[in-house]
Amino acid sequence: MTKNEELSPKESHRVTTSGDIEVSTYLEIAKQADTTEAGGAVSGASRESIVIFDFGSQYSLLIARRIRELNVYCELVPHNTPWEKIAHLNPKGFILSGGPASVYAPGAPMAPAYIYESKMPVLGVCYGMQLITQQLGGIVAEGQAREYGHAVLHLSEFDDPFFKDLPDASAAWMSHGDRVEKLPPDFKSLAYTENSPYAVMGNGKNIYGLQFHPEVAHTPYGKTLLQNFVFNICGCQPSWTPGHFISESIAKIKEQVGGGKVIAALSGGVDSSIVASLIHRAIGDQLTCIFVNNGLLRREEADRTLKVFRQNLGMNIVYVEATDRFLKRLAGVTDPELKRKAIGAEFIAVFEEEALKLGQVDFLAQGTLYPDVIESTSSVGTASAKIKSHHNVGGLPENMALKLLEPVRYLFKDEVRQVGIELGLPEEMVWRQPFPGPGLAIRAIGEVNREKLEMLRAADWIVMHEIKKAGLYRQVWQSFAIITDVRSVGVMGDFRTYGHMVAIRAVTSDDAMTADWARLPYDLLARISNRIVNEVPGVNRVVYDITSKPPGTIEWE
Numbered sequence: 001m002t003k004n005e006e007l008s009p010k011e012s013h014r015v016t017t018s019g020d021i022e023v024s025t026y027l028e029i030a031k032q033a034d035t036t037e038a039g040g041a042v043s044g045a046s047r048e049s050i051v052i053f054d055f056g057s058q059y060s061l062l063i064a065r066r067i068r069e070l071n072v073y074c075e076l077v078p079h080n081t082p083w084e085k086i087a088h089l090n091p092k093g094f095i096l097s098g099g100p101a102s103v104y105a106p107g108a109p110m111a112p113a114y115i116y117e118s119k120m121p122v123l124g125v126c127y128g129m130q131l132i133t134q135q136l137g138g139i140v141a142e143g144q145a146r147e148y149g150h151a152v153l154h155l156s157e158f159d160d161p162f163f164k165d166l167p168d169a170s171a172a173w174m175s176h177g178d179r180v181e182k183l184p185p186d187f188k189s190l191a192y193t194e195n196s197p198y199a200v201m202g203n204g205k206n207i208y209g210l211q212f213h214p215e216v217a218h219t220p221y222g223k224t225l226l227q228n229f230v231f232n233i234c235g236c237q238p239s240w241t242p243g244h245f246i247s248e249s250i251a252k253i254k255e256q257v258g259g260g261k262v263i264a265a266l267s268g269g270v271d272s273s274i275v276a277s278l279i280h281r282a283i284g285d286q287l288t289c290i291f292v293n294n295g296l297l298r299r300e301e302a303d304r305t306l307k308v309f310r311q312n313l314g315m316n317i318v319y320v321e322a323t324d325r326f327l328k329r330l331a332g333v334t335d336p337e338l339k340r341k342a343i344g345a346e347f348i349a350v351f352e353e354e355a356l357k358l359g360q361v362d363f364l365a366q367g368t369l370y371p372d373v374i375e376s377t378s379s380v381g382t383a384s385a386k387i388k389s390h391h392n393v394g395g396l397p398e399n400m401a402l403k404l405l406e407p408v409r410y411l412f413k414d415e416v417r418q419v420g421i422e423l424g425l426p427e428e429m430v431w432r433q434p435f436p437g438p439g440l441a442i443r444a445i446g447e448v449n450r451e452k453l454e455m456l457r458a459a460d461w462i463v464m465h466e467i468k469k470a471g472l473y474r475q476v477w478q479s480f481a482i483i484t485d486v487r488s489v490g491v492m493g494d495f496r497t498y499g500h501m502v503a504i505r506a507v508t509s510d511d512a513m514t515a516d517w518a519r520l521p522y523d524l525l526a527r528i529s530n531r532i533v534n535e536v537p538g539v540n541r542v543v544y545d546i547t548s549k550p551p552g553t554i555e556w557e
């Protein structure tokens, strides 16, 4: 659900295929990322491909996903990969990803010369477009106005094969501060937005640049553009089919674990539930699940999760009550990154203690997804920036006794949900809104204490209840409350109040990589605000967060 019109309740239609889900491709990317030999996972030397050069964008893997969804093989390689390492892929075109650097900064990553010398088609996305500009003789500079989130793209050339099936005006998702000031010789502008006269550029042959991101779900015609590039410009055939995720990962887990023992960190969320189910299918009772009540869960969450699990999945589950130790560890911590690291480390301490009680345990399984990985990292082979340390990736301590088992590490949430449907998990699990592992701690701004957690729990309960009652729970990606340390003056029953401010965040998204604030109906917002101020002692003001991602993130910390 990425359209930004006012939401109204309706059944959400998700088309599912029967049988296994076709996303095993990411296992190949995973294998590739885990080996030093680029393309180690590839078979069939004559197969054609698209090669994506990674300049560190948050969205680089999404580009790979989109191309593979077109049934064309592609690989994501570090931006400085030499030709000898990709020649065997039989590339038919190159894509240069976005990235956090500025092309004019000293030491900025550059594209290898062979890309241009090959005369093969090239598509630059954001940083990639800026790079083509600079490397081919144009000028890139810091823009006067930055563009993050929604923009309207207007075509100025209508007959270009790159624009087949594109409307004259459509939405495009932006994330940049620099812009092309002067096009390279032979290039012209093919489309513009209010702030970018060169939103799309081309040289009339086979080199194109996009200032926006076609790979994100919030650019609705992005897939059409990628399709046009791959088929009309590069001349690829849609002849490649991916393998099967469920059967392949079960086989892989069996091979990795052998006769060993695994504990799975289970949160009740969709990712860890699916990971536990996959592993259970692979190794049965060699698996024990650990559910930690860290005191940062929502109201009734612990009981509900245990009940759903015990009813539906016949696995061993250990429940650990750890509220006191988590809150003790968080006392006095206000910095968001330190909070995340403290929680990550405490989780691992709990898992290691529980593992000891079970005897020799070899693996810790987690429901880590690709967004957790890319946001937490400051280098996936190249130059990506750290946004925040997800507790289960960047928040992990350096020396861990247990080896990690993360079968969905290269998937996005919508793909994981698809796996859950194929595995036959209950709807309640598959369609639960994501809830971050650090839980309410990253929604209680400033120091986390019991008093704030109580206020937040009460406010969160009201938001969830009202969203469900309005029939919007599935249409919004996440909807929740944040308690801030901002206090303001109010008047209640003729008395002055000086209370906390609660913020409401509700966003639409497909994969958490980009998001837009949900256009919740005013009367629903009014009901939520009214109830929170009336029912939650200590809170006297409610605001609604209307920031998209980018430039915001979904959580506040």
Ligand SMILES: Nc1ncnc2c1ncn2[C@@H]1O[C@H](COP(=O)(O)OP(=O)(O)OP(=O)(O)O)[C@@H](O)[C@H]1O
Residues within 6 Å of the ligand: 264, 265, 266, 267, 268, 269, 270, 271, 272, 273, 290, 291, 292, 293, 294, 365, 366, 367, 368, 372, 392, 432, 433, 434, 435, 436, 437, 438
């Ligand atoms: N309370 C918890 N007890 C045990 N493990 C947890 C807990 N919270 C989080 N984890 C671990 O951290 C991982 C990442 O959490 P995250 O919230 O991203 O995923 P999830 O809870 O499985 O799914 P969702 O995103 O739908 O909430 C989980 O998959 C799980 O392995």
Ligand SMILES: O=c1[nH]c(=O)c2[nH+]cn([C@@H]3O[C@H](COP(=O)(O)O)[C@@H](O)[C@H]3O)c2[nH]1
Residues within 6 Å of the ligand: 340, 371, 372, 375, 388, 389, 390, 391, 392, 434, 435, 436, 437, 438, 478, 512, 549, 552, 553, 554, 555, 556
């Ligand atoms: O398990 C998790 N551990 C974390 O540390 C964490 N931080 C953010 N999130 C969830 O990830 C998605 C993207 O969040 P942001 O836009 O805030 O980065 C959203 O769905 C967030 O709820 C987390 N999940």
Ligand SMILES: NC(=O)CC[C@H](N)C(=O)O
Residues within 6 Å of the ligand: 057, 097, 098, 099, 100, 101, 102, 125, 126, 127, 128, 175, 176, 177, 178, 179
């Ligand atoms: N998303 C991107 O690729 C950003 C490119 C560059 N860092 C800019 O801000 O313009």
Ligand SMILES: [Mg+2]
Residues within 6 Å of the ligand: 267, 269, 270, 434, 435, 436, 437
């Ligand atoms: Mg969760």
